[in-house]
Amino acid sequence: MRAMVVDDSKPMRTILKRLLSECGYAEILEVGTGREALDVMHAGAPELVLVDWNMPEMSGIEFVSAVRANPEWNDVTLMMITTETAIDKVQEALAAGADEYVMKPFTKEVLFDKLEIRKSSRA
Amino acid sequence: MPITAAEFDDVRDFVRQMSAIVLDPGKEYFVESRLGPLAKQRGFDTIGHLIERLHRDDVLIQHAVIDAMTTNETSFFRDLHPFEALKTVVVPDLLAKRARERKLDIWCAACSSGQEPYTINMTLQEHFGGQLAGWQTKILATDLSTEMLAKAREGRYAQIETNRGLPATLLVQYFDRSGTGWVVKPELKQNIDFRQMNLAAAWPPLPRMDLIFMRNVLIDFDVETKRRIFNRIAQLLKPDGYLFLGAAETTVNLHDGFQRLQIDKAVCYQLRS
Structure with missing residues (x-):
């Protein structure tokens, strides 16, 4: 299974990569900006993308909207991982096309449960 | 240290x-x-x-x-598979069998801080809301701890608790933001009756149940208490009702009145006919 972590914080990328590895992802790409993430998507989209909301240059929400604008990437699971906790932010992310929303801080179990629920809802 | x-x-x-x-x-x-x-x-x-x-x-x-x-906080959709079984087999079966009386009685024994009864209610409303309109669906949620029951009744959860297991779509639909946490909307509480109850002591009069969730609590009891509780459940569960236990719990070697039923990755029990 292939995943990508999009976050401008290197320590957070390290944490997310470790958690994804513990959740069974064998290949985990990491990038620091939304633009780089779109480049990766064009080269070969992963099954799962964890994306931060607040990033310079291109926000997570802009990245999610850009991915959802391309029908070829309909099957990619997009999960926002963010410190944004207002209900309207969650609604905004879901409306833009995010499949899931995880608020920081979180544990491995949170990520694992969200991935399991996502798998079962698509089965 | x-x-x-x-x-x-x-x-x-x-x-x-x-x-x-x-x-x-x-x-x-x-x-x-x-x-x-x-x-x-x-x-x-x-x-x-x-x-x-x-x-x-x-x-x-x-x-x-x-x-x-x-870690180890109880969570919404804990273990997931029992709730998948509700969705795919158990509730459709009960809806068909109770079509005349249009009534469902559900018991969450050891409901702790309330995530399990709220999860059952969300599952019912999300997948069977239309079919259950006009039905009398009651969830009895009991626990030994009055502290846990107070929290369950209030339905207020820290963000890290709602993060765990609860899909974001359900969070925005069934919860309101409250300070730094989230609180369950009134419509998800209205058919849940939270009551204090000690499973190991004498039980109060209870209605016959269509569905019983008694997960991750029997593990704390000795063998004799477990047998006594299974005897009572055998009298309380309707003949075609369903019993869910925790993943590490079983009726095997404790009570021979139940048969094991595998529903995809979930295990539940029914009374032997």
């Missing part, structure tokens, strides 16, 4: 700030039991040295501390 009062206050402030979970005074033992092993694992002599790193914006340590302090 003991901690000082000042260190406890430090951890309490940090955990509250990061997760909205409140550690009341007197929970020092809890912090020691969770952070002692972590401090040792990370090579610190004392919990105090671990705590010092929290203030240096060490994200890895901060994350590990939050992880250690919150």
